[in-house]
Amino acid sequence: MARPTPQTHTPNHSRILLVEDDVRVADVTQEQLTLLGYEVVTVLDPREGLQRFAADPQGFALLITNYNMPGMTGLELAAACRQQRPNLPIILCTGDRALVEPSVHIDAVLCKPYQHDELADTIVELLHGRTTL
Numbered sequence: 001m002a003r004p005t006p007q008t009h010t011p012n013h014s015r016i017l018l019v020e021d022d023v024r025v026a027d028v029t030q031e032q033l034t035l036l037g038y039e040v041v042t043v044l045d046p047r048e049g050l051q052r053f054a055a056d057p058q059g060f061a062l063l064i065t066n067y068n069m070p071g072m073t074g075l076e077l078a079a080a081c082r083q084q085r086p087n088l089p090i091i092l093c094t095g096d097r098a099l100v101e102p103s104v105h106i107d108a109v110l111c112k113p114y115q116h117d118e119l120a121d122t123i124v125e126l127l128h129g130r131t132t133l
Contacts, residue, residue, distance in 0.1 A: 014061035014127060015039040019049035019077060020093070021069040025112070029064070032116050036123075046072035050080050057085040061127055067094035078105035089126040 016038050020026040026042050033040045041060070043049040046069045053060060063081055065074035078090045082105045090105060095112045108122050 015059060016062045016064060017049060017053055017060045018042045019046050019065040021066060032119060036120055046077045050077055053081050054084060062089045062123060064091045067092055075103055075105060091122055
């Protein structure tokens with residue numbers, strides 16, 4: 001499958017908030033997103049991620065968060081962000097999908113390790129047709 005061009009993914013150079021406590025996963029994911037043309041704000045602590053989001057809830061097109069993090073789960077982070085912006089698209093990433101209960105706060109779940117194209121396709125699916133920014 002051919003890799004989509006950044007223009008396919010980011011007509012408005014969408015800004016993504018990435019919250020991932022594993023530095024290696026955060027670095028790789030940020031690199032993937034940057035190669036796709038997205039502007040990425042990467043945060044290693046979910047509480048800091050919530051602070052960043054709260055400071056500018058309309059400034060992010062999408063939230064990508066890990067599920068299992070110290071201090072706050074990805075589901076808790078998603079719920080808190082959705083209180084501030086109910087239409088925010090959210091992707092939850094996890095190493096064990098069985099741990100993730102269905103939630104109205106999550107639009108998509110990606111199981112680690114996910115492929116570059118799977119991440120790209122999920123983002124396009126969630127952002128297509130949205131007018132959140």
